[in-house]
Amino acid sequence: MRTLLLAALGAALALPAGRQTPGKPAVNLTQTSVVDADGKRIDVYTLTNAAGMEVRAMTYGAIILSWKVPDRAGRLADIVLGFDDPARYLKGDSPYFGAIVGRYGNRIGAARFTLDGKTYPLAANDGVNHLHGGTRGFDKVMWNGEIVKDSRGPSVAFTRTSPDGEEGYPGALTMRVTYTLTARNELIVDYQATTDKPTVLNLTQHSYFNLAGEGDILDHELRLNADRYTPVDKTLIPTGELATVDGTPFDFRKPTRIGARIGSEHPQMQFGRGYDHNWVLARSGGGLSLAAELYDPRSGRTLTVSTTEPGLQFYSGNFLDGTLTGKGGQVYKHRSGLCLETQRFPDSPNKPNFPTTVLRPGETYRTQTIFAAGRR
Ligand code: GAL
Secondary structure, three states, rough: OOEEEEEEEEEEEEOOOOOOOOOOOOOEEEEEEOOOOOOOEEEEEEEOOOOOOOOEEEOOOOOEEEEEEEEEOOOEEEEEOOOOHHHHHOOOOOOOOOEEEEEEEOOHHEEEEOOOEEEEEOOOOOOOOEOOOOOOOHHEOOOOOEEEOOOOEEEEEEEEEEEEOOOOOOOOOEEEEEEEEOOEEEEEEEEEEEOOOOOOOEEEEEEOOOOOOOOOOOOOOOEEEEEEOOOOOOOOEEEEOOOOOOOOOOOOOOOEEEHHHOOOOHHHHHHOOOOOOEEEOOOOOOOOOEEEEEEOOOOOOOEEEEOOOOOOEOOOOOOOOOOOOOOOHOOOOEEEEEEEEEEEEOOOOHOOOOOOOOOOOOOOOEEEEEEEEEOO
16 A cells, blocks of 8 residues: 655654653654555654654554564664554554554454343444454544643544444444653553443553564563453353452463463363453552553563553454564564453443443543553
């Protein structure tokens, strides 16, 4: 697909963010635009901080295109999977690389739910189930991009109203997803939404991480702040049980190599073809709490995930199969990347014992997830 660089709109915005050396902006934000072969315009935003990190995101799918992070020797690598050309994503075969997924991220069993006595049928786009918002979820639509300046520094806010009935969901849903890069190497994702009719909602960020920037993620070490997880049936719909991780391959309470138990005979690992489950986060209160820590021993890069959400889907890239060629000609093979999707639990609209995903008029959906990159 041919991509034209239209213009470098708006010179670098140098705004104060956190502690700042005089004369040296802590975080910069620039915007450029590209058009795809069909003439569709996509705006791309680039955030850079004084530590040398760079995050790029675009209006299509509110997708995070890249996140460049130094290793322990200071060498930069892009730690998220995707394509070099922003227009390439419009082809529609991306497995949600970097996107905001919704209206309901993750699965809804039998592709239907009942709310206030009315049943809503949804697209069955994952066997008999509904996945990641349907045939054309929030990852495959154009959002509006807007540069925001607040006390935390410059951010890019993506806004969109999902029309009443879109993909079968009730209510016009007005959303705002903001990406902020801080001088402390955090990528803050703020979600906000309101509706004009009762609806269900579960928004998440679907970046695939590989802290080495290449190869597979089996040698990454993961810690998850969770004593329980939600076991699934063979179609990956939770049974409703909150099971202990004790004595299972799901116990990541201590940092553990992802590859160590991924080949386990545990029936849950067969259903997921590896890790593809929701962990019930151990929370210390209502606010932001530590969910996950990822470490790549070779490069020294680390990633910490904190969230206000009750759950985290750890997906070990089991469906990546070498059919997609991504950045720099890299072929994305089995387990080239992993997702840490902060969220409500899968199939909550059909599971009364799970935390609610219902949003009603007059209420505001507000969640926050912080990805912090580092090295050791
Ligand atoms: C994940 C999900 C996987 C798979 C993947 C996309 O979020 O847990 O089962 O659907 O997205 O390929």
